[in-house]
Amino acid sequence: MTEHQVSEQQVSEQQVSGDDVPGHIAPVDITCVNVVSKDGTTLAVDVIGQGAPVILIGGAFNDRSTVAALAAELAPAFTVLTYDRRGRGASDDRSEDYQVANEVADLAAVIEHAGGRASAFGHSSGAVLVLEAARRGLPIDRVAVYEPPYHADENQPRLAAEVYDRLRALVAAGDRDGAAELFLREAVGVPAGAIAGMKAGEGWAFMADKAPSLPYDVLVTAPWQGTPQERVAGIGVPVLAVYGDRTSPGLAKATEAVAAALPGAELRVMPGEDHAVLQRPAALARILTDFFA
The missing domain is CATH 3.40.50.1820 (Alpha/Beta hydrolase fold, catalytic domain)
Known part of the structure; x- marks a missing residue:
């Protein structure tokens, strides 16, 4: 990673x-x-x-x-x-x-x-x-x-810039769960099984709530x-x-x-x-x- x-x-x-x-x-x-x-x-x-x-x-x-x-x-x-x-x-x-x-x-x-x-x-x-x-x-x-x-x-591999565009599209569509999952999977490298566990946990709502700001995190770290x-x-x-x-x-x-x-x-x-x-x-x-x- x-x-x-x-x-x-x-x-x-x-x-x-x-x-x-x-x-x-x-x-x-x-x-x-x-x-x-x-x-x-x-x-x-x-x-x-x-x-x-x-x-x-x-x-x-x-x-x-x-x-x-x-x-x-x-x-x-x-x-x-x-x-x-x-x-x-x-x-x-x-x-x-x-x-x-x-x-x-x-x-x-x-x-x-x-x-x-x-x-x-x-x-x-x-x-x-x-x-x-x-x-x-x-x-x-x-x-x-x-x-x-x-x-x-x-x-180490670099994060592809196109992930930012896909993330923005999900945020624009109002898909906060999808945006958080995309960020975790492709920007963070969390395995699918671990993401499923996160989504089932009580902390997921806190994370999904932050989805509209995730493009800023990608841009600033670039x-x-x-x-x-x-x-x-x-x-x-x-x-x-x-x-x-x-x-x-x-x-x-x-x-x-x-x-x-x-x-x-x-x-x-x-x-x-x-x-x-x-x-x-x-x-x-x-x-x-x-x-x-």
Whole structure:
């Protein structure tokens, strides 16, 4: 499987487990607000904590609930903002076409709400989004990423670009189950039997609900485009790249490539962790607290 396939499969397993849904974290004071993006899209944003602003962004099949436990861990030291990426959760999508620029504009709107500057953390495709936003010059002070699923191993097959078109067609037809299944099967590489098990589980509704946003995950990771080194070139802010020593070799290699491409970037390897680190946020929170402080 490609780096993209492995990462999003593990994210999907995280959702099925139900470990990162609302109600599974200690009570905290959360302010819920709506932020309007450049094209009029309304984004649902949760804000907790006090201190310098830090924005957390999840990957495919994720919404703000899946990073809520990490936000709670960071809240004693920072003002933490989490949001539903457009087309998922309580955020809508007013655009007429899928473009990475839409999601970059969304992050810009959340940063503006945070006071005009912020640091940011991204997991999986959310990590790629944060790096892309920094590359495009958004006012991000520090960037931390966990296992961005770039295609870093030329010996592994790349996801065909036409999967994006087929995915869009299913979303346009209102076939959320079909879109989620296509993504899992061809973008993630989940076997048919495993997908059948997911569809029979209580987590499937959560995953299918995110189907309209899956084309954005494919576009932002775009495994058919460039090397990690090319795609992060020009980022001029401090970067922390993290992966777990139990993750796939492809994801480890992609994370290492990001750190190697950026002068001064810090690389951390978390012992005993894999791509589902959001289910166990305490150790990651300690690393992020040190970096963002």
